[in-house]
Amino acid sequence: MTQSIENHAGLDDEKLQEIYQTMWTIRYFDEKVDQFFAKGMIHGTTHLAVGQEASAAGSGAVLKKTDWITATHRGHGHTIAKGTDVKPMMAELFGRQTGTNKGKGGSMHIAELANGNLGANAIVGGGYAIATGAALTSKMRNEGKVALAYAGDGSTNEGSFHESLNLASIWDLPVVFFIENNFYGMSGPVVEMMNIPHISDRAASYGIPGITINGNDIIEVINATYDAVERARRGEGPTLIEALTYRWKGHSKSDAKKYRTKEEEKEWKTNKDPIKLARKRFIDAGVFTEEKADELQNSARLSIEEAVKFAEESPITDISELYTDVYSD
Amino acid sequence: MREITYLEAIREAMSEQMRENPDVYIMGEDIGIYGGGFGVTRGMYEEFGGERVRNTPISEAAISGAAIGSAITGMRPIFELQFSDFITIALDNIVNQAGKIRYMYGGKAQIPLVMRTPSGSGTGAAAQHSQSLENITAHIPGLKVIQPATAYDAKGLLHSAIEDNNPVMFYEHKLCYKTSSDVPEGKYLIPIGVADIKREGTDISIVATGIMVHKALEAAEILAKDGINIEVVDPRTLVPLDKETIIKSVIKTGKAIIVTEAVKRSGFSAELASVIAESESFDFLDAPIIRLAGKEIPIPYQPELEKLAVPQVDDIVAAARNMMKKN
Ligand SMILES: Cc1ncc(C[n+]2csc(CCOP(=O)(O)OP(=O)(O)O)c2C)c(N)n1
Numbered sequence: 197m198t199q200s201i202e203n204h205a206g207l208d209d210e211k212l213q214e215i216y217q218t219m220w221t222i223r224y225f226d227e228k229v230d231q232f233f234a235k236g237m238i239h240g241t242t243h244l245a246v247g248q249e250a251s252a253a254g255s256g257a258v259l260k261k262t263d264w265i266t267a268t269h270r271g272h273g274h275t276i277a278k279g280t281d282v283k284p285m286m287a288e289l290f291g292r293q294t295g296t297n298k299g300k301g302g303s304m305h306i307a308e309l310a311n312g313n314l315g316a317n318a319i320v321g322g323g324y325a326i327a328t329g330a331a332l333t334s335k336m337r338n339e340g341k342v343a344l345a346y347a348g349d350g351s352t353n354e355g356s357f358h359e360s361l362n363l364a365s366i367w368d369l370p371v372v373f374f375i376e377n378n379f380y381g382m383s384g385p386v387v388e389m390m391n392i393p394h395i396s397d398r399a400a401s402y403g404i405p406g407i408t409i410n411g412n413d414i415i416e417v418i419n420a421t422y423d424a425v426e427r428a429r430r431g432e433g434p435t436l437i438e439a440l441t442y443r444w445k446g447h448s449k450s451d452a453k454k455y456r457t458k459e460e461e462k463e464w465k466t467n468k469d470p471i472k473l474a475r476k477r478f479i480d481a482g483v484f485t486e487e488k489a490d491e492l493q494n495s496a497r498l499s500i501e502e503a504v505k506f507a508e509e510s511p512i513t514d515i516s517e518l519y520t521d522v523y524s525d
Numbered sequence: 526m527r528e529i530t531y532l533e534a535i536r537e538a539m540s541e542q543m544r545e546n547p548d549v550y551i552m553g554e555d556i557g558i559y560g561g562g563f564g565v566t567r568g569m570y571e572e573f574g575g576e577r578v579r580n581t582p583i584s585e586a587a588i589s590g591a592a593i594g595s596a597i598t599g600m601r602p603i604f605e606l607q608f609s610d611f612i613t614i615a616l617d618n619i620v621n622q623a624g625k626i627r628y629m630y631g632g633k634a635q636i637p638l639v640m641r642t643p644s645g646s647g648t649g650a651a652a653q654h655s656q657s658l659e660n661i662t663a664h665i666p667g668l669k670v671i672q673p674a675t676a677y678d679a680k681g682l683l684h685s686a687i688e689d690n691n692p693v694m695f696y697e698h699k700l701c702y703k704t705s706s707d708v709p710e711g712k713y714l715i716p717i718g719v720a721d722i723k724r725e726g727t728d729i730s731i732v733a734t735g736i737m738v739h740k741a742l743e744a745a746e747i748l749a750k751d752g753i754n755i756e757v758v759d760p761r762t763l764v765p766l767d768k769e770t771i772i773k774s775v776i777k778t779g780k781a782i783i784v785t786e787a788v789k790r791s792g793f794s795a796e797l798a799s800v801i802a803e804s805e806s807f808d809f810l811d812a813p814i815i816r817l818a819g820k821e822i823p824i825p826y827q828p829e830l831e832k833l834a835v836p837q838v839d840d841i842v843a844a845a846r847n848m849m850k851k852n
Contacts, residue, residue, distance in 0.1 A: 295631070314597060315629070319621050322590070322622060325586065325591050326591075328591045329595035333594070334598070336576065336600065356590060360591070362587070363582060517631075521627055521631055521632035522628050524635040
């Protein structure tokens with residue numbers, strides 16, 4: 197096993213290749229969803245994470261299958277990176293019986309407990325306390341599991357953020373609060389919504405470490421997440437990570453993006469594309485060749501095509517499911 | 526059998542569950558050495574320690590959510606909410622998370638959690654500490670809602686609630702805490718969703734919830750002297766509701782008075798009335814259903830006003846006499 201890029205998690209080239217492929221899987225998944233949505237083939241609403249692939253893929257890669265995550269409304273990437281198969285994910289968006297949630301949840305609620313995914317949450321800030329509770333279970337049972345809560349910048353103005361960080365801190369819970377700061381909460385620019393330069397500054401109020409990283413740099417994401425996860429596993433408590441990134445698309449379906457400029461978008465798309473950056477970095481370091489990079493990208497594309505086929509061929513959720521799953525026996 | 530209070534019965538159920546199952550634990554504000562706002566957890570910290578009797582910061586939003594996260598991942602938390610009025614702060618987690626997650630996830634999660642909370646008026650605690658909000662949670666699919674009136678019911682139902690694999694709201698009336706009844710030692714389970722006939726009668730069915738069960742029983746004694754024979758039905762569980770027992774009782778008596786403490790408008794009393802009106806018991810009614818419930822006002826502080834805000838024994842007596850007179 198060669199390790200061409202030193203990283204805190206000690207990931208070898210094979211694993212880095214896998215992460216690269218995951219980034220493409222996330223991008224292709226969401227681009228496909230965007231197309232289907234435009235064509236009216238899937239309904240509801242979706243929040244796409246195109247442009248934010250590094251923060252999901254890098255953080256997901258250092259978690260174990262048994263660790264927990266809570267994802268957000270923009271959670272396809274988190275879910276893919278945690279290891280959920282894109283087939284049932286796509287089927288979920290198509291409202292099929294084979295979907296991750298039997299077609300009852302849709303884009304904003306995809307969950308797979310068997311893979312450590314406690315679910316996406318469409319309540320902004322809804323995941324903080326749930327992840328904190330999962331970490332409490334791990335601590336009380338001495339399971340050594342870590343919970344990672346993904347969240348957006350906007351959600352850090354919710355009370356649940358502050359209460360959860362405080363609670364996790366006083367109880368030294370093994371939880372990582374991972375904020376994807378894409379600079380806007382819907383249309384609200386971060387700079388207008390808080391009067392401090394960094395979201396990570398907020399960690400100080402709760403006596404926990406806070407760090408701001410380049411969320412489009414895959415290695416920086418891997419390193420910061422690994423350090424936080426290990427700290428949590430050692431029983432030293434939570435960490436707040438702020439990963440700076442950018443969503444290329446609108447907030448959701450009907451977003452004219454009037455709150456930001458074309459120049460700003462172009463800058464992020466051309467010079468700060470996390471996948472492009474990863475590709476260059478990995479090729480320069482000898483993690484893979486140009487050919488291998490194309491091959492990984494192609495495999496990702498194929499997996500999405502297969503997922504679409506799977507979804508289309510799956511039966512729609514049976515009407516007999518209307519009343520099931522409300523209560524547990 | 527020995528007599529213990531409602532408060533002691535609740536503590537016993539929790540303690541017995543915690544002795545039996547290491548996954549059961551309790552968290553809430555001031556529940557540790559202090560023993561809880563009403564003393565329900567007194568002594569539990571000493572027995573089980575701070576890991577399992579977890580004193581929390583004043584953070585209802587986080588604790589309710591943490592209870593959910595901990596329940597989905599395998600524990601069986603009990604969350605004591607200091608006053609039921611504060612449910613509003615935990616409501617996002619109760620409504621949008623606890624009640625929905627299982628369904629949204631296609632049945633792939635369960636949330637075995639109990640949220641216990643003192644509710645109701647009568648202690649002079651005024652508007653922000655006296656409300657009866659059980660109807661808010663009874664409205665939400667995915668939750669179970671229990672409102673025990675007696676020590677015996679409280680213990681048996683709490684045991685069942687803790688062993689239930691669903692999120693359960695458990696409303697304890699503050700005025701019930703000091704009431705007592707015969708309660709067996711050790712664990713016994715009262716099934717969730719089974720009403721109890723607290724008093725058999727033939728003339729009028731009084732369906733009463735929570736503290737109103739006691740008031741209805743008192744009223745029944747008074748009415749018995751007039752020769753009016755009251756049947757008191759205590760649903761005990763609002764969700765799931767034992768409609769059958771209520772309907773059967775009304776078919777037997779032909780008359781129904783519903784008594785709840787919560788505000789009448791859009792209150793659970795309306796639900797109970799419609800259960801009767803929509804069922805076969807409607808044909809047996811020989812008088813319109815009467816609803817006695819809280820007035821549409823916040824609970825006032827002044828003791829005389831406070832009493833007027835919710836149904837009292839005299840109101841029940843008067844309503845029953847009136848009903849009998851008309852027929
Ligand atoms: C409690 C709550 N308030 C508002 C919304 C509507 N809403 C959905 S996403 C969103 C923006 C969230 O911004 P942020 O947390 O920064 O995440 P991002 O969308 O940028 O990933 C808003 C306002 C919601 N779903 N939940």
